Amino acid sequence: MAWSTSSNTPQQKHEVFLSFRGEDTRYTFTSHLHATLTRLDVGTYIDYHLQRGDEISSALLRAIEEASLSVVVFSKNYGNSKWCLDELVKILECKKMRGQIVLPIFYDIEPSDVRNQTGSYADAFVKHEERFHGNLERVQKWREALREAANLSGWDCSTNRMESELLEKIAKDVLEKLNRVYVGDLDQKIAKYEELAKLQYQFFVSTLNTVDLNKHNATVARITELKMERSLRLLRVTPDML
Numbered sequence: 479m480a481w482s483t484s485s486n487t488p489q490q491k492h493e494v495f496l497s498f499r500g501e502d503t504r505y506t507f508t509s510h511l512h513a514t515l516t517r518l519d520v521g522t523y524i525d526y527h528l529q530r531g532d533e534i535s536s537a538l539l540r541a542i543e544e545a546s547l548s549v550v551v552f553s554k555n556y557g558n559s560k561w562c563l564d565e566l567v568k569i570l571e572c573k574k575m576r577g578q579i580v581l582p583i584f585y586d587i588e589p590s591d592v593r594n595q596t597g598s599y600a601d602a603f604v605k606h607e608e609r610f611h612g613n614l615e616r617v618q619k620w621r622e623a624l625r626e627a628a629n630l631s632g633w634d635c636s637t638n639r640m641e642s643e644l645l646e647k648i649a650k651d652v653l654e655k656l657n658r659v660y661v662g663d664l665d666q667k668i669a670k671y672e673e674l675a676k677l678q679y680q681f682f683v684s685t686l687n688t689v690d691l692n693k694h695n696a697t698v699a700r701i702t703e704l705k706m707e708r709s710l711r712l713l714r715v716t717p718d719m720l
Contacts, residue, residue, distance in 0.1 A: 491544070492521035492523040492541070492545060493546045494515060494522045494523065494545055494652060495541055495547075496522060496524045496525075496551065497548060497550045497562060497566060498550075498556070498562075499558070499562055502556065503553055504526075508524070508551050510641065510645055511551070511583075511649075512524050514646065514648075514662075517662075517665070518660070520653065520658070523541045523545065534561060534568070539568060542565065546578065547579040547580070547655055547656060548569045548572070548578060551583045552582060552628070553585045553586055553587055554586055554587050554598045555602075556587075556592075557592070557595070557599040557602040557603065557624065563620040566623045566627060567619055567620065579655050579656075580627060581648075581655065582627050582630050583635060584628075584632065584636065585635045589628050589632075589634060592627070592628040599624070603617065633647075650662065659711050659712050659714065661708050661712060664704055664708045665708070668701060668708070671697055671701045674697050675694060675701060678693050678697055682694055
């Protein structure tokens with residue numbers, strides 16, 4: 479369900495819009511988050527265009543408006559980009575007017591730097607105020623948007639934990655906010671048991687021992703149980719309802 483503007487395939491409806499600074503996280507955290515959401519069948523809009531015009535395109539504005547939830551990946555150079563800041567203003571406008579959910583993620587940046595425009599964000603706004611000295615109202619909107627977004631409940635990636643674990647937790651948070659069911663834990667278990675079943679069958683073929691076949695069959699039965707549990711969870715059905 480996930481798609482990008484770089485694809486030639488028909489665009490599908492998305493639930494999540496990803497706002498990020500390409501030079502910071504395009505090929506690292508954001509791409510990994512996009513892959514995690516894709517694996518969980520969350521329709522996600524990610525803009526892979528490396529070059530942009532002076533203003534946000536109408537297609538990008540429409541993509542923001544159509545999303546139920548926007549994930550904003552704040553990084554050191556997010557505040558340098560007027561396009562990112564314009565996206566953020568639009569996202570918060572949709573939060574106010576359309577009830578869009580906004581989930582901030584702070585990647586390699588302190589939330590206080592975003593909130594108060596300190597550190598790399600202070601340097602960025604010195605340049606913005608020089609460049610847009612004739613339109614400081616726009617710059618002020620960016621400041622207010624950063625302050626508002628940084629005050630929302632989100633995720634701080636500076637904590638000491640594995641990125642893969644963090645991505646799963648963020649994806650689970652996204653699913654819950656979308657009123658969707660998380661099955662990532664079961665998917666991981668199923669994948670491991672399927673690999674085990676392959677190895678067990680190969681071993682049985684080499685030995686033709688019924689004990690080894692029984693082990694393989696037990697693993698297959700466990701896979702079936704996990705897949706049933708996955709289906710029930712997606713349907714929000716408990717075993718006693720069957």
